[in-house]
Every structure is written in structure tokens, then in C-alpha cells.
Amino acid sequence: MKEEINKRQIEENRRAERNRTAKMDINRTVSNPEIGKILKKRYSSLYAFRVYPDFINPFTTYMAGLFFLSEGDYAKAATLLKETYGMVEGNPVVADDFATVEKILDGKRAEGHYTWIIFENGLGPDKEEFRVDLPILLVTNRVRYVGIALPKLRFRSQAFPYLFVRNDGKETAKTMPLASMDRVIQTEFKMRYPLIVTRAVTSMLLKIYAQYLAQKEFGDIGGLLAAVYQLATTAADIRMWTALPKEFQVAKIVNSEGGPVTLSTPDGKVYNVAVPKKKNSLIYVKIPKRGTRAAIYVMEL
DSSP, X not given: OHHHHXXXXXXXXXXXXXXXXXXXXXXXXXXXXHHHHHHHHHTGGGTSSOOOSTTOOHHHHHHHHHHHHHHTOHHHHHHHHHHHHXXXXXXXXXXXXXXXXXXXXXXXXXXXXXXXXXXXXXXXXXXXXXXXXXXXXXXXXXXXXXXXXXXXXXXXXXXXXXXXXXXXXXXEEEOEEEEEHHHHHHHHHHHHHHHHHHHHHHHHHHHHHHHHHHHHHHHHHHHHHHHHHHHHTOOOOOOOOOOSOSEEEEEEEXXXXXXXXXXXXXXXXXXXXXXXXXXXXXXXXXXXSTTSOOEEEEEEO
């Protein structure tokens, strides 16, 4: 991006020399610390959250740990479950899984069979456009404030705060948070945000400079047409994958021989799920919105 800005700076300086007009300083504008202060104030939610390690998703790390546990590769499972536990220390299911693998590595035999319940809950964020006035250093040292369009994360709701899990007619567990996709997306979006802002500011600066040149060469009509074009082409890129869940939750119960596992929502919907007997299994539940029917998949581990 720096190379691209320097290249554009050279091109615009040559253009200014040919037209015998004042030059603009792209680097000085995009590195203006006032821009960062204004954005931090206007978009405080982007900075006020606990981040995950860069590009690490606790859910995928945890599922990989369960996979290697089911395959009997206990060393890999231990590494992945330990990494997950470091990100979600308050989750007793992850803690128990990690402790189980450590016992196996110490030579102790695992007893019993279990069913894990993974709950893909709600919908993750999408993007919306917001406009903000930023200081632009154009042609002279005089500061102008110009509105630019930037993307902003918009957070959506859970389907439910948890699911009840029953075995043999008894309530044995509730699902609890494993990984927040809001935080995963925020972490990655925050890392990319300086680049997004730099591109937006550079684009706006070039359009304003074009407006300045049009005004200088063609008068008020040229300046007006350039201003209309600038307004029509100023828009934030709000494309993103909108089908991700808001969060993943997990629960774990003993796989008894007494019948199916019963899942129920806080508003009273009940799902009876048959699971393999005398084997470990996983129930995967997806509910994107309250009021929609759950999609449920069962797999043997």
C-alpha cells in the first residue's frame, strides 16, 4: 500500500507540474494522527473488545482437537485442546477434554462414552456504511474536513442464550459459549481497518484534487460536475460473508443406553435426537434465528 501511495504521489506531482498547479501531499494526509483519533472516537466499539490471537478461531482449533482425539492421535489432540483452553479458560467442557487427553498420555485408560453438542447460534455481524468527516491536507497547509464513507460492523442477535440438554429424561447440561464469531471477525476486521481507511482517504483525496483542477481549468461548472461525480462514487465496500453464526456453544454429556438425547430451547421447542450407542458422538445444531427450525446433524466420533 505504501508503494502504491508513493507511485500515485509521483504521478500526481508530475501532473501538477504539467498543469502548473499546486501539489498535494498524499502521505502527509494518510499519516495524519488526527484521522486515527477521530475514527477511534466515532467507532469506539471496534477498539473496545478482547481480541483473539491473530487469525485464530477457538472453534476450529477445538474441533480439530476432538478430531485427533477420535483418531487416537492424543499428542496432537493435547496440543490443540491446550491452545483452545488458553483462549476459553472458563469453559469446563474444554477443560475436561484437555484433562482427559492428558490422563490418556499419562497411561490412564479413558472410561465411558460421551456425546458432545455443538450449537451454532444466531448470526454473525454484517457491514453497514457510515460517513465521517476527516481532515484532508490539500494543495496548501490549510486543513479541510471532507466526508468519506467507511464500512462498519453491525452486530446481530443470538437465536437463544443456550440449549438445555437432557439424557434419560433428566436435565444434565446447558450449552455454554465456546467461541465468539463476533470477536473472530472483529479481530480480523480491526487488523485490516488501517488499510481500508488508507484506501478510502487516498481515493477521496484524488477525487478532491480532481475537483480542484476542474474548478481551476473549467470554472464553476467544471467544479460542480466533479463534485457530483465525487458524491456519486463515494461508497464503502460492505460486502462480506453474512451466513456465519454469532457464536458457537458446547455441552458434553455421558452417552447412556436409555434412549435419545433431548435438546430444548428456552421457549419450549423440543428435539429428540438418536445417537449411536456405546460410542462417542457429536450432535451439531444450527439455529440462525429465533423462530426458525433447528438443523441437526449427528456424527460418530
